[in-house]
Amino acid sequence: MKGAVLYGPRDIRFVEREAPRIIEPTDAILRLPATCICGSDLWPYRGISPVSEPMPMGHEYCGIVEEVGKAVKSVRPGQFVIGSFATSDNTCPHCRYGYQSSCVHREFMSGAQAPVLRVPLADGTLVATPELPRAEMIPSLLALSDVMGTGWFAAVAANVQPGKTVVVVGDGAVGLLGVLAAKQLGAERVIAMSRHPARQQLAREFGATDIVTERGDAGVARIKELTKGVGADAVLECVGTQESMMQAIHATRPGGSVGYVGVPHGVEFHGEELFYTHVRLHGGPAPVRRFLPDLIDLVWKGKINPGKVFDLTLPLDQVAEGYRAMDERRAIKVLLRP
Numbered sequence: 001m002k003g004a005v006l007y008g009p010r011d012i013r014f015v016e017r018e019a020p021r022i023i024e025p026t027d028a029i030l031r032l033p034a035t036c037i038c039g040s041d042l043w044p045y046r047g048i049s050p051v052s053e054p055m056p057m058g059h060e061y062c063g064i065v066e067e068v069g070k071a072v073k074s075v076r077p078g079q080f081v082i083g084s085f086a087t088s089d090n091t092c093p094h095c096r097y098g099y100q101s102s103c104v105h106r107e108f109m110s111g112a113q114a115p116v117l118r119v120p121l122a123d124g125t126l127v128a129t130p131e132l133p134r135a136e137m138i139p140s141l142l143a144l145s146d147v148m149g150t151g152w153f154a155a156v157a158a159n160v161q162p163g164k165t166v167v168v169v170g171d172g173a174v175g176l177l178g179v180l181a182a183k184q185l186g187a188e189r190v191i192a193m194s195r196h197p198a199r200q201q202l203a204r205e206f207g208a209t210d211i212v213t214e215r216g217d218a219g220v221a222r223i224k225e226l227t228k229g230v231g232a233d234a235v236l237e238c239v240g241t242q243e244s245m246m247q248a249i250h251a252t253r254p255g256g257s258v259g260y261v262g263v264p265h266g267v268e269f270h271g272e273e274l275f276y277t278h279v280r281l282h283g284g285p286a287p288v289r290r291f292l293p294d295l296i297d298l299v300w301k302g303k304i305n306p307g308k309v310f311d312l313t314l315p316l317d318q319v320a321e322g323y324r325a326m327d328e329r330r331a332i333k334v335l336l337r338p
């Protein structure tokens with residue numbers, strides 16, 4: 001089997017790998033009709049997160065169950081399933097509180113940019129669709145595995161509620177789907193921060209009511225202007241840099257909340273400054289598993305179409321071009337066909 005492996009900064013190769021097989025009795029083996037590249041794959045690709053040994057890439061997946069281990073009870077061969085980028089037993093206390101991405105048995109998935117994938121803890125990680133999906137629905141189902149689930153968590157963590165004013169910092173795929181989530185959760189006003197015309201357009205399709213092109217302090221000033229000097233009720237931080245985090249905190253009104261899902265890189269807080277903002281912070285790796293049943297239902301009924309974030313589709317063997325396109329921001333998100 002061939003799959004995508006990162007050897008070092010900007011050195012991604014489509015190479016022969018050992019075919020996945022059942023190792024633990026709780027495993028499942030999936031055949032993937034589609035996979036994709038995540039914004040977070042760009043951290044090691046750009047050399048910002050170190051790569052010490054060749055790393056099989058990809059953690060977003062959905063597909064047909066080919067085989068299950070002896071202990072697997074809730075999924076069976078032939079089903080179409082979606083799982084989170086973080087595995088979970090879905091039974092430990094953290095899972096039961098809805099924080100499956102902090103499961104005591106959590107593993108972060110890798111190696112999904114391939115035709116076949118091993119998923120540990122299949123019972124607690126995978127959710128089956130009601131029946132086999134139509135081909136055109138697959139990109140939207142794939143998006144649930146991380147990017148849609150993460151955008152959704154950003155909105156939930158920021159306490160988005162009907163009638164509220166929401167700001168989304170970051171116009172990557174997660175930010176754009178954060179806009180969709182905020183809209184679905186009933187926000188009245190959704191302000192997307194973006195200076196990229198194609199992304200602004202998609203943000204509007206997903207429900208953005210306003211676009212702010214300024215960044216940093218100028219961006220915060222613009223948000224204050226749009227909210228009569230008050231700030232937003234809820235801010236979704238979907239980037240993970242010092243600038244984006246400060247932009248998010250300063251755009252939030254006292255008593256408001258920031259939901260942060262961009263993996264922080266070099267972000268630091270000053271306790272005293274944070275103290276006087278009166279802002280709630282909640283975030284982390286999204287507990288996608290908590291949201292999967294509801295999100296599958298929304299996609300199944302045609303109420304949301306998160307697959308629209310894929311604006312470039314390539315055969316899996318051209319994975320290197322996919323990384324380049326996302327690195328250079330020529331593509332919002334790349335779908336790969338094994």
Ligand SMILES: [Zn+2]
Nearest residue numbers: 090092095103
């Ligand atoms: Zn657990």
